[in-house]
Amino acid sequence: MDQLSLVSSNKIFGGYQKVYSHQSSELKCKMNFSLYLPPQAEGGDVKLPVIFYLSGLTCSEQNFITKSGFQRYAADHGIIVVGPDTSPRGVKIPGDDESWDFGVAAGFYVDATKEPWSTNYRMASYVNKELYELIQQAFSNVVDPERIGIMGHSMGGHGALISTLRNPGLYKSVSAFAPICNPIQGPWGTKALTGYLGDDKSKWVEWDATELVKKYDGPPLTLLIDQGSIDQFYLDKQLLPENLVEACRSVGVPVILKLREGYDHSYYHIASYIGEHFDFHAKILKA
Numbered sequence: 001m002d003q004l005s006l007v008s009s010n011k012i013f014g015g016y017q018k019v020y021s022h023q024s025s026e027l028k029c030k031m032n033f034s035l036y037l038p039p040q041a042e043g044g045d046v047k048l049p050v051i052f053y054l055s056g057l058t059c060s061e062q063n064f065i066t067k068s069g070f071q072r073y074a075a076d077h078g079i080i081v082v083g084p085d086t087s088p089r090g091v092k093i094p095g096d097d098e099s100w101d102f103g104v105a106a107g108f109y110v111d112a113t114k115e116p117w118s119t120n121y122r123m124a125s126y127v128n129k130e131l132y133e134l135i136q137q138a139f140s141n142v143v144d145p146e147r148i149g150i151m152g153h154s155m156g157g158h159g160a161l162i163s164t165l166r167n168p169g170l171y172k173s174v175s176a177f178a179p180i181c182n183p184i185q186g187p188w189g190t191k192a193l194t195g196y197l198g199d200d201k202s203k204w205v206e207w208d209a210t211e212l213v214k215k216y217d218g219p220p221l222t223l224l225i226d227q228g229s230i231d232q233f234y235l236d237k238q239l240l241p242e243n244l245v246e247a248c249r250s251v252g253v254p255v256i257l258k259l260r261e262g263y264d265h266s267y268y269h270i271a272s273y274i275g276e277h278f279d280f281h282a283k284i285l286k287a
């Protein structure tokens, strides 16, 4: 494990919430990620399922581990949870900190192809290749490589969806809180995709969950989408879950859309339903 440095470790619900840092070869910078080891990991003689959690705009690896209360459910189910950061850090590209919805903390889990972003902004390859493999290698005594799921929030909810749809079989279970569902149709998505990929919209569809699901040809998958009814970004048509549901129905991909009355876009919504999401993932990963 010499490529990892331990940043912090706190006991919670019988397990350990850790943060590690490492030098990322995809992003060409030092990155933090969180790792929750449930009590069942102690002793290292049993292989446990893993859930990746991808955070939203403005977040680091800290928001989910401090605000959602997920550790109670990860401990109950015996699931390891990995939380990457949301963009490369400290690489200083001109304009990278000018807005909260592009650049730093807004990597959108895509691989940029447009200069100057294409050298570092490779969050898709970072999450789905580098970190995915690193976790299996560094924690091989407790990680079951056959039982890996993914979830996320907002930009990260979309990241979870596209990571699953673009890499059939890599993640066995997927769910999302208030995900951006059809970025090519919303202001956040069009800004990010123009910036990272350029103006050619034929490239954007390769990174859009609603478009990708129409072409999905992998193992059977059920999508769980959780959406607060008074979420400002939902009301502003940034998220568009109905478009994803319609696309799923058109091709027969099962989708569950939970519309939660009175909940907003914040971690109060996530904390309220994270237990249900762990139940959903556990049912699939432990089947």
Ligand SMILES: N[C@@H](CCC(=O)N[C@@H](CS)C(=O)NCC(=O)O)C(=O)O
Pocket: 055, 056, 057, 058, 059, 063, 067, 100, 153, 154, 155, 265, 266, 267
């Ligand atoms: N900065 C934005 C809000 C950004 C936002 O809501 N980010 C969500 C993800 S899209 C989040 O998780 N924020 C961090 C937090 O709530 O801890 C604003 O002021 O309107």
